[in-house]
Amino acid sequence: MPASASTTATEVIRLLDIADRALTADAAASEAKYASSVLNEAYRDWKDANGVENVDRGSEDWDLMLAATKPEYAEAEEAKRLERNARRRLQTAIARHRNASVS
Numbered sequence: 001m002p003a004s005a006s007t008t009a010t011e012v013i014r015l016l017d018i019a020d021r022a023l024t025a026d027a028a029a030s031e032a033k034y035a036s037s038v039l040n041e042a043y044r045d046w047k048d049a050n051g052v053e054n055v056d057r058g059s060e061d062w063d064l065m066l067a068a069t070k071p072e073y074a075e076a077e078e079a080k081r082l083e084r085n086a087r088r089r090l091q092t093a094i095a096r097h098r099n100a101s102v103s
Contacts, residue, residue, distance in 0.1 A: 014097045021090040028079070028086035035072075035079035042072040 046065045047055065055061045066073065 011097075011101070014093070014100060018090070018093045018097060021086070021093045025083070025086040025090045028083040032076070032079040032083040035076040039069065039072040039076040042069040 043055075043065060046068050047053065050061070050064075052061055052065075055065055
């Protein structure tokens, strides 16, 4: 196989990796946005159920609300972590492609 064909095939593989990681990052961003909306809805539900309009940070109501919405908070944090990882993997794949193109 000629060197140019091999180089082109390698470049195509790197580009497909970038595309795959971009799709994964996009899905992770959507999941994080959804998890955040679920958490905000849980906060609103707690406030409605407890007749509270505003919760001050550090107050007793704050602590109670956080305890009641702990699972939703954990899901939102995990979704954000997965989004950051997916974005980092995409950036790494792009950097790998750029560095290989310079060589």
